[in-house]
Amino acid sequence: MYASASISQSALAHNLSIVNSFAPKANVVSMVKANAYGHQLELIQPLIDGSDLLAVSELSEVLKLRTKTDKPILLLSGIYSEDELQCAIDLNCSIVVHHATQIAFINHTQQAVNIWLKIDTGMHRLGLSSQEYADCLSNLQANPLINIECVMSHFACADEVNHPMNTTQLNHFNELTSSTTKRSMANSAAILTQTQAIFDFVRPGIMLYGASPFEKNKAGLKPVMQLSAPVMSVKIIHAGESVGYGATWVADQKTSIAIIGIGYGDGYPRHAKNGTPVLINNSLCALVGRVSMDMICVDIGDTQVSVGDNAILWGDKKLRVETVAKYSDTISYELLTNVSNRVKFISAT
Ligand SMILES: *Cc1c(COP(=O)(O)O)cnc(C)c1O
Numbered sequence: 001m002y003a004s005a006s007i008s009q010s011a012l013a014h015n016l017s018i019v020n021s022f023a024p025k026a027n028v029v030s031m032v033k034a035n036a037y038g039h040q041l042e043l044i045q046p047l048i049d050g051s052d053l054l055a056v057s058e059l060s061e062v063l064k065l066r067t068k069t070d071k072p073i074l075l076l077s078g079i080y081s082e083d084e085l086q087c088a089i090d091l092n093c094s095i096v097v098h099h100a101t102q103i104a105f106i107n108h109t110q111q112a113v114n115i116w117l118k119i120d121t122g123m124h125r126l127g128l129s130s131q132e133y134a135d136c137l138s139n140l141q142a143n144p145l146i147n148i149e150c151v152m153s154h155f156a157c158a159d160e161v162n163h164p165m166n167t168t169q170l171n172h173f174n175e176l177t178s179s180t181t182k183r184s185m186a187n188s189a190a191i192l193t194q195t196q197a198i199f200d201f202v203r204p205g206i207m208l209y210g211a212s213p214f215e216k217n218k219a220g221l222k223p224v225m226q227l228s229a230p231v232m233s234v235k236i237i238h239a240g241e242s243v244g245y246g247a248t249w250v251a252d253q254k255t256s257i258a259i260i261g262i263g264y265g266d267g268y269p270r271h272a273k274n275g276t277p278v279l280i281n282n283s284l285c286a287l288v289g290r291v292s293m294d295m296i297c298v299d300i301g302d303t304q305v306s307v308g309d310n311a312i313l314w315g316d317k318k319l320r321v322e323t324v325a326k327y328s329d330t331i332s333y334e335l336l337t338n339v340s341n342r343v344k345f346i347s348a349t
Contacts (some may be wrong), residue, residue: 003229003262006348007039013046019221019252022191023202028054029074029184031205033061038337039209039225041065043347047208052309055203059084062091072115078102089113096125103136109145116150116184119176121169123156126226131177150182150201156246158189159213166190169199178231189213211332225336226315227343229262231280232295234305241314243297244289249274256300257271257288264291267339268313269328272296276327279312279319280305
């Protein structure tokens with residue numbers, strides 16, 4: 001008896017086709033950082049095969065990904081030493097350049113190197129200022145070993161369609177760049193809602209894994225990870241009796257409870273509230289009491305449930321990870337990347 005996460009290969013291919021339908025002319029850079037948003041690099045072959053590029057955050061991730069594919073890889077953090085530059089070149093990956101420190105390393109290269117320049121258009125996380133960008137562009141263009149593949153920027157508020165920063169950032173990006181360079185701006189939220197932000201490369205992440213940044217607009221995306229766990233025990237409790245640590249939930253009537261073998265040690269969110277849906281035998285049941293390390297307790301109502309039945313925590317048409325995230329005051333990204341290595345990962349059709 002163990003919790004498992006099955007990774008749907010057809011859903012990955014389907015979601016990639018949704019990206020293509022929203023951005024038919026753009027090249028697709030699939031974001032596979034954080035072990036493919038928690039889905040495991042070993043289990044995302046349709047993305048590896050179907051994307052033009054793959055992007056990860058760290059060199060350690062490039063190293064891992066290189067054992068599986070010869071596809072172009074983009075290193076989002078860029079490099080922080082001569083050794084890292086050498087390593088990135090040896091691994092044949094393209095390097096994001098977002099800070100002057102990095103420009104200095106890159107400019108001393110003795111070998112050909114492909115770079116993506118990242119501009120800060122208002123998010124104020126990573127990226128060159130307008131002035132730094134202008135300086136560095138002329139500087140690096142003069143170096144024949146350096147190939148500027150693309151100029152990129154990242155939205156701060158793309159998941160809020162009407163947020164004024166979207167327009168401000170896009171205008172800023174358009175002012176600084178021109179169609180003479182290849183450009184990239186759109187993450188999943190922008191791919192789904194901002195056609196003007198779709199340039200030469202799009203950078204989908206969460207939508208590939210079947211979660212939407214929007215509550216209403218699911219865009220036909222199919223959940224990729226289905227997280228499930230076995231029913232370990234079923235029991236009746238009576239009015240006035242409590243369930244779980246802290247005795248925080250007390251039954252107001254005779255209640256059937258199922259104990260499910262998954263907890264925060266597996267990555268199920270400890271802050272999931274009472275009432276968070278859990279799908280058992282095709283019925284939505286309600287989480288009750290605190291989430292433990294290895295177990296949760298669920299009010300199963302009238303649903304027929306036996307020990308050994310399977311409960312689905314998320315990744316079904318009836319129960320999306322976005323819903324569980326909402327009940328846990330977080331986002332689907334965090335839940336997906338937090339599934340722990342105690343969970344058994346399985347490739348599914
Ligand atoms: C992770 C990431 C993305 C993808 O964002 P989603 O919201 O998951 O689509 C795009 N661009 C950059 C720079 C990122 O780091």
